[in-house]
Amino acid sequence: MADTQRPLSPHLQVYRWQVQMVSSILHRATGIALAVGSLLVVCGLLQLAAGESSFERFRQLIGSPVGMVLMLGWSWALFYHLCNGIRHLIQDAGFGYEIPQFVRSSWSSVIGSIVLTVAAWAWVLMAGGAA
């Protein structure tokens, strides 16, 4: 990747696996996924503005197996980035830097995002089947 001959600092391969690392990597990964997903939001709005037939087509696409998997991934990415984003804002304010707190808040982001995703999809399925 680098064309320059500068030595780079050791990267991920030298660290032992720990949850703080996962929460940080996931924040980036979900951020990139959500940036792509933002085009999906705009796509939906454009179809809604374009008229009933194009919106129904968009809806069928979302409701298809591939669309559902995408929506599941997108919703989890959003909930994770939301939970961990709030965690980062709290840390930016200067709180939660003790190692046990840091580990606990990392787990909170991961578990919180899964709980929210399950809750949202339970609501989707209970309110009358897949869209």
Add this chain to the structure above:
Amino acid sequence: MNLRVGTDDVRSQLRNPMKLARGLGSAKSGVGHWWTQRVTAAALVALGIWFVVTVLCLLHADYATARAAVAKPWNALLLIAFVLTMFWHAVLGLQVVVEDYVHTRWKEVVLMVAIKFLAVLGALAGVLAVLRIALTP
């Protein structure tokens, strides 16, 4: 009085050494970037939750209901705010990722310009769509 403030070289250019230093620090405009990223993040906490709840409530609505919901003034306003803030925050976040992993200057610049073009187009398209829905009876 001693007037020697910099090297003879700098003095011979009749320029204050500050002129050569300004804008070349490692931070550049980093603080502005950092703050904007946090402020848009705080806004997106509220707007994101609102957006998800709104979408979940409209999931099984028919076309006319969904369109009427978006056309409501408050919803249209918040939706435009959401779209603009989302793309703004996305550009700031992707910029950090690009700067961290793309170490060849021209690739970095090309990628960032492409991301910004796409984000501006996305934001404009989203705003235009909401306005069309909100302003067409």
